[in-house]
Amino acid sequence: MKKDHGQKRASGTATVNVHVRDVAQLFNSFDPSPFWDRDLDRDAASFIEEEFSDKRSAQLWHLNVHAHQGAAAAQDLQTAVENYYTRLASSASRELREHLRLSQFALLGGVAVFLLCIGARGVLQEMLPEVPRALDEGLIILAWVALWRPAEVLAYEWVPLLRKRRFYERLAGIRVSVRPAHTQDSHV
Secondary structure, eight states: OEEEEOOOOTTSEEEEEEEEEEGGGGBOTTOOSOGGGOOBOHHHHHHHHHHHHTTTTOSEEEEEEEEEEOGGGHHHHHHHHHHHHHHHHHHHHHHHHHHHHHHHHHHHHHHHHHHHHHHHHHHHHHHOSSOOHHHHHHHHHHHHHHHHHHHHHHHHTHHHHHHHHHHHHHHHTOEEEEEEOOTTOOOO
16 A cells, blocks of 8 residues: 555645555455445554544545555445444444543542541541641642542543544545556555
8 A cells, every 4th residue: 555645725625545456455354244344454544544633624534545456346445434434433432431431430439538538637636636747738638639630530531532533433424536546656
């Protein structure tokens, strides 16, 4: 597979050109399902993801596949790209929902530890005329540290998961064109 960097046009369209001997190179060779429903080859998918990750600002994405053989499989390839990235977007959505659910539970646990530490601090201050400073400050620090990581996870770590889901959704909408390759095109 040979890559040819497409130019970003003023219209907001990004194009990536791929040169292959046969369109079948873009499909997973171990996939036992019928051709029209096959998965993309992981290396081909990684290439597509890498190329379009630099073109996120373009409104429309096009993938031009220049092939010496298999040009009749254009619609099959379009369907495979849509199905492959729709499945990945669904998986990323589930991952995001699970992340938010678990981080909410972690935050509840952090709040429980926080309240327990602050409550223990209050009880110690009532029981002892002079609470050792290290113990008093240690309970305060432990209370805030218990909230720190769950709050950080809930506040910030969902953003990359959302970006990944949106990226896969955009990849599912790529317009694929399969064109016959010229004999002077180099290929792998």
